[in-house]
Amino acid sequence: MTNINDALIVRFHEPRFHEPEHGPRLGIRRDDGNVYDITATFGTFGAWLQASTGRVEAAINDLLQAAESATSQPASRYDNAPHADRPHWLPPVDVQDVWASGVTYERSRAARQEEAIDGGDVYARVYDATRPELFFKARGPWVVGHLHEVGIRSDAVWNVPEPELTLVLNPALEVVGFCAGNDMSSRDIEGENPLYLPQAKVYTASCALGPGIRPGMHQQWPPASIHITIQRDDQTIVDDSVHTESIRRTLPELVEYLGRSNTFADGVFLMTGTGIIPPNDFTLHAGDRVTIQIDGIGTLVNTVKVV
Numbered sequence: 001m002t003n004i005n006d007a008l009i010v011r012f013h014e015p016r017f018h019e020p021e022h023g024p025r026l027g028i029r030r031d032d033g034n035v036y037d038i039t040a041t042f043g044t045f046g047a048w049l050q051a052s053t054g055r056v057e058a059a060i061n062d063l064l065q066a067a068e069s070a071t072s073q074p075a076s077r078y079d080n081a082p083h084a085d086r087p088h089w090l091p092p093v094d095v096q097d098v099w100a101s102g103v104t105y106e107r108s109r110a111a112r113q114e115e116a117i118d119g120g121d122v123y124a125r126v127y128d129a130t131r132p133e134l135f136f137k138a139r140g141p142w143v144v145g146h147l148h149e150v151g152i153r154s155d156a157v158w159n160v161p162e163p164e165l166t167l168v169l170n171p172a173l174e175v176v177g178f179c180a181g182n183d184m185s186s187r188d189i190e191g192e193n194p195l196y197l198p199q200a201k202v203y204t205a206s207c208a209l210g211p212g213i214r215p216g217m218h219q220q221w222p223p224a225s226i227h228i229t230i231q232r233d234d235q236t237i238v239d240d241s242v243h244t245e246s247i248r249r250t251l252p253e254l255v256e257y258l259g260r261s262n263t264f265a266d267g268v269f270l271m272t273g274t275g276i277i278p279p280n281d282f283t284l285h286a287g288d289r290v291t292i293q294i295d296g297i298g299t300l301v302n303t304v305k306v307v
Contacts, residue, residue: 016045016212017078018088027070028063029212034072041066046094049267053172060176060215082148091145092168092179092213095266098143099258100164100183100201102126102133104249104273105242122194132249132257135197137183137271138207146300151205151307152284156186159284162274163228163292165221165244167251168213170267173259175251177215178222180292180300181271182208204307209269210300221251224295228276231289238282242275249273 016026017035026039026048042048042063052059073087082088103126126133144150152159166181184207190200221244230238249272258270284290288304 016090016092018082018084018090020085020087024090028067029075030067033075035075035078036067036070036072038063038066038070041070044094045092046096046266049096049168049170049176052170052176053174056170056174056176056217063215079147082145089146089211091143091148091209092211093140093143093209093269096140096268097136097264097266098138098140098166098181098207098209098269098271100135100137100271101249101254101273102135104132104247104254105275106246106248127248132254134254134258134270135201137201142204142207144205144208144302146208146210146302148208148302149205149305150182150184150208150290150302151203151305152184152286153186153189153203154306156189156200157283158188158191159184159186160278160282161185161228161230161284161290161292163226163276163294164271164274165224165226165247165294165297166209167255167270167272168267169255169258169264169270171263171265173255173264173268175216175218175255176267177213178218178294178297179209179213179269180211180294180298181269182290182292182300182302183271183274184208205305207271208300208302211298214297219252221245221247222296224297226276226295227293229291230278230284231291232285232287238278240276240278246275247272 025037027035027037029035078087078089080086080088162183164181164183166179168177170176186200189196224244225241227241284304286306291301293299
């Protein structure tokens with residue numbers, strides 16, 4: 001396992017961060033509080049991801065070396081809501097698809113059974129099955145980033161965030177790093193019928209990733225706490241956490257099944273399921289603020305809008 005300085009978060013994406021005069025940029029954020037623009041060296045996140053195939057550790061070192069001669073700006077410069085006329089963060093994905101895993105935590109299995117009209121036997125079966133649940137979540141351009149708005153469906157009445165550790169994989173399905181993810185979900189739609197899963201999961205602004213990618217080669221889950229808070233009118237209404245040790249599936253297992261009869265020429269992001277389920281009487285409202293913090297990975301913050 002590659003160990004990267006705990007204070008370092010590498011942020012990269014073709015539109016990794018936005019500069020009003022230059023558009024999307026690729027960067028590294030160091031523990032000195034600055035962001036180093038490495039666009040001239042790598043061009044896009046996708047280009048770096050492809051070049052990492054078979055040489056992940058060397059590719060990570062390439063990033064660090066590029067930062068040594070790059071220009072920098074204070075990271076705080078980009079802590080703005082997205083707008084073409086001001087600097088802001090962009091999601092750490094460009095052309096890559098995002099996939100997701102389901103029912104990887106016992107709590108998720110129980111919650112799916114609770115919401116299901118028919119008792120949810122299908123969720124109990126998939127939790128114990130050899131084959132994991134995997135589904136398409138978003139195309140890269142659909143993903144929203146840190147300080148962007150996530151969506152809740154206008155035709156749903158029970159909408160929740162799902163905080164998830166997210167794998168970043170190159171075309172060889174080698175793990176190159178992690179980021180925080182929010183797999184937004186309409187529980188009433190999925191609960192009505194499991195075949196409605198795509199409608200409950202795939203819609204405008206339903207996938208958030210960020211704030212950046214924590215690089216490293218891994219064959220097992222990082223020992224990390226995943227924490228979520230939801231604020232409404234400056235009051236904290238949800239505060240919960242789970243540890244990655246509670247993930248039932250192994251990291252290689254999810255990656256291996258994702259790659260069966262499937263190829264990802266540009267690499268792929270894989271959300272690994274949620275172990276945090278808000279109370280059954282909770283639903284998101286427009287204007288809520290969702291904060292997902294994963295130890296050593298980063299903190300993803302989004303506000304909520306109706307789509």
